[in-house]
Amino acid sequence: MAVLTLADACLAFGHVALLDHAALALEPGERVGLIGRNGTGKSSLLKILAGIDLVDDGTLQVQQGLRRCYLPQEPLFAPGLTVFDAVSEGVAEVRDLRARYEAHDASEDLDALQTRIEALSGWTWEQRVDATLERLGLNPETKVDALSGGLKKRVALAQALVAAPDLLLLDEPTNHLDLDAILWLQDLLINFAGTLMVITHDRAFLDAVSTRIIELDRGQIRSYPGNYAAFEASKVYELQNEALANARADKLLAQEEIWIRKGVEARRTRSVARIGRLEQLRATRLRGATWWARCVSRPIPARLAASWWPNWTV
Ligand SMILES: Nc1ncnc2c1ncn2[C@@H]1O[C@H](COP(=O)(O)OP(=O)(O)O)[C@@H](O)[C@H]1O
Ligand SMILES: [Mg+2]
Numbered sequence: 001m002a003v004l005t006l007a008d009a010c011l012a013f014g015h016v017a018l019l020d021h022a023a024l025a026l027e028p029g030e031r032v033g034l035i036g037r038n039g040t041g042k043s044s045l046l047k048i049l050a051g052i053d054l055v056d057d058g059t060l061q062v063q064q065g066l067r068r069c070y071l072p073q074e075p076l077f078a079p080g081l082t083v084f085d086a087v088s089e090g091v092a093e094v095r096d097l098r099a100r101y102e103a104h105d106a107s108e109d110l111d112a113l114q115t116r117i118e119a120l121s122g123w124t125w126e127q128r129v130d131a132t133l134e135r136l137g138l139n140p141e142t143k144v145d146a147l148s149g150g151l152k153k154r155v156a157l158a159q160a161l162v163a164a165p166d167l168l169l170l171d172e173p174t175n176h177l178d179l180d181a182i183l184w185l186q187d188l189l190i191n192f193a194g195t196l197m198v199i200t201h202d203r204a205f206l207d208a209v210s211t212r213i214i215e216l217d218r219g220q221i222r223s224y225p226g227n228y229a230a231f232e233a234s235k236v237y238e239l240q241n242e243a244l245a246n247a248r249a250d251k252l253l254a255q256e257e258i259w260i261r262k263g264v265e266a267r268r269t270r271s272v273a274r275i276g277r278l279e280q281l282r283a284t285r286l287r288g289a290t291w292w293a294r295c296v297s298r299p300i301p302a303r304l305a306a307s308w309w310p311n312w313t314v
Pocket of ligand 1: 018036037041042043045
């Protein structure tokens with residue numbers, strides 16, 4: 001069963017549709033790479049899946065109890081935090097549970113607390129935070145406010161990773177990372193037990209990590225199983241098929257234009273159907289057509305048509 005399902009989703013800023021009745025379902029354990037040209041709406045889509053923004057129309061269904069964690073493209077932090085505090089926000093739930101467990105309050109159900117802490121790997125959260133800070137080259141004592149944009153992004157990444165959620169949504173996580181840190185992150189994500197969706201322009205990273213690529217293009221979401229190399233191969237095949245279909249349509253259009261110039265008995269049913277098909281062909285080939293094809297696709301004035309095709313009556 002899908003952990004999250006987006007159906008018939010529409011989203012627009014102004015008159016540009018970023019999502020145009022788009023659909024998407026994420027299955028447990030898959031690692032999805034979200035790609036598309038800049039400005040197509042990848043970050044906007046990820047914010048919707050994270051539950052931060054809403055679609056204009058359509059539905060987002062999320063599995064009950066699903067823990068989502070989102071790394072924004074441009075993270076923001078509350079003022080005055082140290083790196084350690086900021087990263088520990090990622091384990092806020094388990095940190096609070098542990099504090100309650102260790103307080104031994106008589107009114108607490110300690111068994112229930114213990115089960116929940118174990119489910120969230122909560123006994124070792126400090127080690128997880130320390131190890132993550134070390135691998136990302138972050139000093140726990142430093143004030144986040146004093147960090148560059150790149151280092152702030154690392155802090156936000158650390159915060160998302162230590163949370164160990166069911167669904168991890170990462171917007172361009174490898175920006176500002178050196179090669180060692182990228183390889184470490186790749187490894188961590190490959191071994192991540194939850195579901196992952198990541199936006200990145202790093203093809204090597206996508207090749208290593210992703211089990212599916214989805215492409216956002218002019219409001220539509222297309223899905224390609226496998227990594228980036230598999231996506232490229234599918235895309236080449238798709239484009240070849242498209243080119244072949246276009247060439248066939250162009251050839252047919254050229255033949256039909258010659259036929260109609262020879263003079264047509266328009267009242268015959270077969271000719272009417274054939275003229276209808278030609279009109280359709282002209283319309284569908286307009287976008288990719290050469291300039292001359294566009295010229296002949298314009299409506300022809302009735303008097304001129306009558307002089308070309310004496311048998312034409314409409
Ligand atoms: N809150 C917003 N208000 C107005 N326009 C927005 C908003 N968020 C995004 N956009 C616009 O939507 C388009 C897609 O943005 P974005 O989702 O960041 O794309 P991507 O991540 O693919 O580069 C851009 O043209 C951007 O300016
Ligand atoms: Mg973006």
